[in-house]
Amino acid sequence: MARWRKDFLEFGDADVSNLAEINELAQRYADAVIEDFYKHLLSFEETRSYFHDPHVLQRVKNAQQEYFLRLTQGKYDLAYVEDRLSIGAIHERIDLPMKSYLGMYNFYLRAVSNRLSEAYQDQPERGRVTFLSLMKLTFLDIGLAIDTYINSRERTIREQQDAIQELPTPVLPFREGMLLVPIIGLIDTHRARLLTEQLLGAVRDNRAKVVVMDITGVQAIDSKVANHMVQTVEAARLMGAIVIVAGVSPEIAQTMVTLGIDLGRMTTVGDLQSGIERAEEILGYTVTRTRSKTSSGQ
Amino acid sequence: MRASILKQSKFLIASVQGSMTDADLVQLREDLGAGVRRHRSTGVIVDVAMLDVMDSFAVRTLRGIAQMVKLLGAECIVVGIQPDVAFSMVQLGLTLEGTTTALDLEDGLSTLRERIGAEGNPL
Numbered sequence: 001m002a003r004w005r006k007d008f009l010e011f012g013d014a015d016v017s018n019l020a021e022i023n024e025l026a027q028r029y030a031d032a033v034i035e036d037f038y039k040h041l042l043s044f045e046e047t048r049s050y051f052h053d054p055h056v057l058q059r060v061k062n063a064q065q066e067y068f069l070r071l072t073q074g075k076y077d078l079a080y081v082e083d084r085l086s087i088g089a090i091h092e093r094i095d096l097p098m099k100s101y102l103g104m105y106n107f108y109l110r111a112v113s114n115r116l117s118e119a120y121q122d123q124p125e126r127g128r129v130t131f132l133s134l135m136k137l138t139f140l141d142i143g144l145a146i147d148t149y150i151n152s153r154e155r156t157i158r159e160q161q162d163a164i165q166e167l168p169t170p171v172l173p174f175r176e177g178m179l180l181v182p183i184i185g186l187i188d189t190h191r192a193r194l195l196t197e198q199l200l201g202a203v204r205d206n207r208a209k210v211v212v213m214d215i216t217g218v219q220a221i222d223s224k225v226a227n228h229m230v231q232t233v234e235a236a237r238l239m240g241a242i243v244i245v246a247g248v249s250p251e252i253a254q255t256m257v258t259l260g261i262d263l264g265r266m267t268t269v270g271d272l273q274s275g276i277e278r279a280e281e282i283l284g285y286t287v288t289r290t291r292s293k294t295s296s297g298q
Numbered sequence: 299m300r301a302s303i304l305k306q307s308k309f310l311i312a313s314v315q316g317s318m319t320d321a322d323l324v325q326l327r328e329d330l331g332a333g334v335r336r337h338r339s340t341g342v343i344v345d346v347a348m349l350d351v352m353d354s355f356a357v358r359t360l361r362g363i364a365q366m367v368k369l370l371g372a373e374c375i376v377v378g379i380q381p382d383v384a385f386s387m388v389q390l391g392l393t394l395e396g397t398t399t400a401l402d403l404e405d406g407l408s409t410l411r412e413r414i415g416a417e418g419n420p421l
Contacts, residue, residue: 200381207401234393235384240377240400240409 002081005140015133016074022130023072025119030068033111034061040107047100068108071137081144088145092152105142109135161186169195171202177209178279182272184217192228199232203241210279211236214272216247223259233266242267242282246275301326303333309341309410310334311403316348323359330363334370341410342367345403347378357392364397373413375399377406 006012038061041047051057067087070080091101113131120127164185174180179202183195199211213229215221221229233243245268248256253268269275280287300322304311310333312326330342344363346352360376367374377400379387387393400406 196385197381200384204381204401207405209401209405231385231388234388235381238376238379238384238387238394238399239381240405 002078005143006076009136009140011076011133011136011140015136016076018130018133019072019137020074022116022119022134023069023074025115026069026072029115030065033108033115034064034068036111037064037104037107041104046097050094050096071134076137076140084141084144085148087141088148089152091145092149098146098149101145102142105138109138169198171198171206173206173208174212174276175280175283175285177207177283178276179203179206179208179211180214180276181211182214182217187218187221187225189224189228192225192232196228196232196235199243200235200239203236203239208241210282211241211243212246212272212275212279213243214246214275215252216249216272218249218252221252221255223261226256226259226261230261230266237265242279244269244275244278246270246272301329303329305333305337305339308337308339308414309343309407310337310339311343311345313345314349316350320355320359323356327359327363327366331366331370334367334372340372340414342372342374343403343406343410344374344376345378345406346376346383347380347402349383350380352379352383352387352392354390354392357387357394361394361397364394373398373410375406375409378402 038051038057042051051060070083112134116127116131116134117124120130167185169181169183169191172180172182179199181195181199181202187195199213202208203211229245233245236243243266245266248268248270267278269278299315299317301312301314301318303326304313310330312330314323314326318326330344333339334342342363344360346360349356364374364376375398376394379399398409400409
């Protein structure tokens with residue numbers, strides 16, 4: 001992978017030797033450049049906040065110097081790439097915004113460019129070529145760092161998706177013979193299958209006659225999942241239970257109509273309250289208030 | 299292995315075994331038909347709780363039994379379909395339409411009593 005990156009940047013042996021040539025020079029002006037660099041960083045509120053602690057500042061300065069010198073020390077091998085990746089990971093961890101990160105590189109390149117044109121005053125072409133080599137290498141570094149940023153963000157997104165998928169779906173006995181299944185979040189095929197298993201198992205274990213499945217918390221549904229739900233309702237019927245789907249949002253209703261899903265055998269109601277009322281009706285429950293509305297508040 | 303048919307007052311209860319062949323199922327249909335006529339039964343329960351797979355032939359035969367019992371003037375209820383059997387049946391499109399189902403024998407019996415009791419038949 002690093003091979004491809006180098007090829008794409010046309011970073012070759014000539015660049016390696018160009019950079020090696022300025023190693024001595026780099027060692028000479030490293031301190032000055034890094035001092036300027038931190039002066040620049042500390043002059044902005046957003047970047048200053050990372051360096052409140054003077055110990056931290058000193059440690060980072062040392063690391064920065066090491067980084068800076070490493071640019072001209074040759075051997076741009078796997079170890080180099082790993083080192084760069086870990087630097088990206090550190091910056092990601094402290095939540096340094098990408099704009100600051102890129103701005104810092106820009107500052108580096110400008111500072112080094114000035115020093116280079118001073119050092120190569122009598123052979124400007126040589127200076128320009130060396131600078132280009134350095135630019136290729138810094139872009140290699142930037143590419144690696146950005147990838148660590150993106151990777152870690154993607155990992156976060158993936159973890160959150162997993163968390164959503166693993167949201168437990170409780171099957172709650174609500175009254176004798178009645179189960180309540182509230183579904184929240186995203187349903188995909190995998191979760192739908194799990195849900196079916198749980199629901200049918202619960203029907204048997206609780207000897208349920210009516211199941212109220214509340215999908216108020218479901219944002220979207222696709223044809224596969226909708227079909228799966230219809231099948232679950234049918235399977236429950238084979239086990240002698242009626243499934244009432246409650247809380248169908250207008251969007252989901254629309255989707256189901258558009259997909260042409262056969263809703264003939266499915267009982268659906270608008271909200272959970274209607275669902276429970278319908279279920280109670282089927283089971284022969286009547287709910288009566290024992291106190292009038294005005295006195296219930298006491 | 300033949301299915302056992304138990305007579306309980308006006309009801310017939312057939313337990314389908316896990317190891318039944320297609321021929322056994324057909325035999326069950328004939329036995330039930332004859333049984334309903336002989337005992338003048340008003341309700342039939344077919345318990346399939348022991349089955350862990352149900353192929354299209356079995357489903358068709360079950361539906362046939364239900365329709366036949368209805369034509370003989372009695373109620374038929376299929377009970378004990380297991381969760382995974384139920385779901386795989388639905389996936390295969392075998393939904394036993396028009397057939398009453400119940401969770402288990404107990405539920406099936408109470409459903410039968412409700413229906414037939416309400417129609418004024420002797421229990």
